[in-house]
Amino acid sequence: MSVVKKQPVSIVKLKNMKENKDPITMVTAYDYPTAALVEQAGVDTILVGDSLGNVVLGYDSTLPVTIDDMVYHTRAARRGAPNTFIVADMPFMTYHSTVAETLNDVRRLMQEGHANAVKMEGGAEITLMVDACVKAGVPVLGHIGLTPQSVHQLGGYRIQGKTKEDADRLLQDALALERAGAFAIVLELVTDQVAAYISERLSIPTIGIGAGAGCDGQVLVFHDIVRFSPDYREKRFVKTYADIGTTIxxxxxxxxxxxxxxxxxxxxxxxxxxxxxxxxxxxxxxxxVR
Known part of the structure; x- marks a missing residue:
């Protein structure tokens, strides 16, 4: 299969893709060679996720990941994918203090990491920070449903949107993020019907992971797509497209x-x-001597 060359997307193009029902593709990448391969494959957007804590750094959650980690890995991914729209995760507790501290960490991801946008987990409770970033000229990708940074509060990796109350909460969070200026929202481990309904109600794109086919796009972790792990665990919401772990x-x-x-x-x-x-x-x- 040949290398795919595409023009880099923007937040305007992503919204147009939703309107035109052109599914958005997003894959995680955490270093130069991975990002280069992802760009060559023609993926629309790259997420340098704090999931690197689990799949690259060997932690059992995303919580230990620092802003220094994110800057380092985002910068490496940018070198590999100079022509792809890159979103960098804001790690645990970097956007729950003051606006000034949040903007400083955002500045680092943009100036030092060369990200095009940042991602924040949470709903209505983080809209102040989302609004501040957007007003500062920084595109923000929201993230609701299962939010790994809140895994202890959620009581584990649980499916979201299984009750009427939960569905209403997710919808209100999504609408709040949209009003605050988020350019798109990740829906993680949300029931298919609720994710599809939220996607219909929003004017901005939704990008699903374990949230069904009703979202405007999909994101998967690189290491899941190609089964690149010494102790890979099957996940229902993942489809494996190669098994390079065994090959390696x-x-x-x-x-x-x-x-x-x-x-x-x-x-x-x-x-x-x-x-x-x-x-x-x-x-x-x-x-x-031979």
Whole structure:
């Protein structure tokens, strides 16, 4: 399959895609090679998510991820995908203090990380910060439903929108984020019917993950799409398109076996000196050590 070259999207184009019923594609990327591959594949948008805490840094949640981590990984992703719209996550507790502190961390993601936009988890309770960022000229992607930064408050990774009260709360949160100026909203682990209804009610795009086909776009974690993990766990809302984890492990096992049996490096993998160098090292008449 050839490399796909596309013009980078903007928040205006994303809204037009919703209106034209052109599904938006988003994939996470946390480093240079991953972002480069994602851009070459023709993905509309890249999310440098704080999920890097789980899949790259080895934490058991997103909570330990810092603003320094996000700046570092966003900058690396930008080098790999210079022509893709990149959204960077605001990590845990970086937008729950003062507006000044929030804007400073946003500034770092934009100036140092070279992000095009930031993402914040939460509903009506974060609209003050969303509004402040938008007024400062920063596009904000909202995120409701399962919000991993609030996993302890939610009581675990639970499906959202299973009751009438929950559905109403999600809708009100989505509308509040839209009024505050968010350019789109991620709906995570929300029941299909509720996610579809919210998508119909909003004028801005919704991007689903485990939220059914009624959203205006979809996002998946790179490591889930290609099953790149030493201890991969099946997820109902994920479709695996490649299994590079197994391929990588088997490749490295073959390398270890070749080294142990001295099959690698072979002569084709080595470089030979001139004959007089061998004679200089070993002396006249000495047999070259191979």
């Amino acid at each position: 492990r088997e490749g490295i096992q073959s390398y270890v076996q070749d080294v142990k049996t001295r099959a690698f490096p072979a002569e084709v993998n080595s470089f030979r000196a001139e004959d007089n160098v061998v004679e200089h090292l070993y002396g006249p008449g000495k047999v070259e």
